[in-house]
Amino acid sequence: MDPYIEPGIPSAGDPARADQRILRLTPDGQAVPASTESILRKRIEEIAQAIRDKDIDRLMTFYARDVVVFDVRPPLDTHGADSYRENFERWFGSFDGPLSFDYVELRVKAGESTAFCHYLALIVGARPEGRKSGYWARGTTCFERRNGEWLVTHEHISMPSSQG
Numbered sequence: 001m002d003p004y005i006e007p008g009i010p011s012a013g014d015p016a017r018a019d020q021r022i023l024r025l026t027p028d029g030q031a032v033p034a035s036t037e038s039i040l041r042k043r044i045e046e047i048a049q050a051i052r053d054k055d056i057d058r059l060m061t062f063y064a065r066d067v068v069v070f071d072v073r074p075p076l077d078t079h080g081a082d083s084y085r086e087n088f089e090r091w092f093g094s095f096d097g098p099l100s101f102d103y104v105e106l107r108v109k110a111g112e113s114t115a116f117c118h119y120l121a122l123i124v125g126a127r128p129e130g131r132k133s134g135y136w137a138r139g140t141t142c143f144e145r146r147n148g149e150w151l152v153t154h155e156h157i158s159m160p161s162s163q164g
Contacts, residue, residue: 036110040143043150044106044117047141051101054092060085064144064151071157072137084155095125095133103139115143115150136160 043062050059060081069078071087078084092099103119117140124134142154 036115037108040108040110040115040117040150041106043143044103044108044119044141047152048101048103048121052099054095054098056085056088056092059088062152063155064146064153067151067153067155069155069157071155072159094127096128097126100124100134113145115145117141117143 047059047062050056050062063081063084065081066079067081067084069084069087070076071078071084073087073091075083078087101121101123103121106117106119108117109115119139119141121137121139122134123137124132127133136159138158138160140154140156141152143150144153145151
């Protein structure tokens with residue numbers, strides 16, 4: 001018996017046993033990164049910070065060129081990063097100064113090449129006429145891993161209707 005191998009732990013040359021099983025295997029045989037969820041959580045935080053700063057150039061680096069978005073602002077189905085950028089520019093222009101964008105209940109579900117996140121966001125900012133505006137929005141952000149980078153390929157933003 002090899003003193004450097006724990007009893008019961010097979011070495012590389014041992015044949016497979018009936019009680020062994022593969023826990024995770026990707027189609028291309030690559031290991032699934034253990035930190036995928038933390039990478040996506042960081043990306044969501046970076047998106048949120050770009051929104052807070054109204055940094056449109058930084059914000060758009062997170063979106064795929066062919067992103068499809070169901071947004072609150074018209075048009076309701078936006079195709080492509082250039083069109084979505086226009087939506088952001090109009091939205092940012094409706095506030096003076098930075099925005100408060102605080103998300104809660106962030107849930108991340110990641111696979112090997114796709115992932116989705118959903119959250120609630122409280123958005124607060126000053127309107128040009130001087131009044132403060134705040135509202136809740138719901139977001140679902142879908143990512144695809146392309147060339148090793150997680151990019152937003154679909155986003156759905158909605159607001160709850162007034163509860164009268």
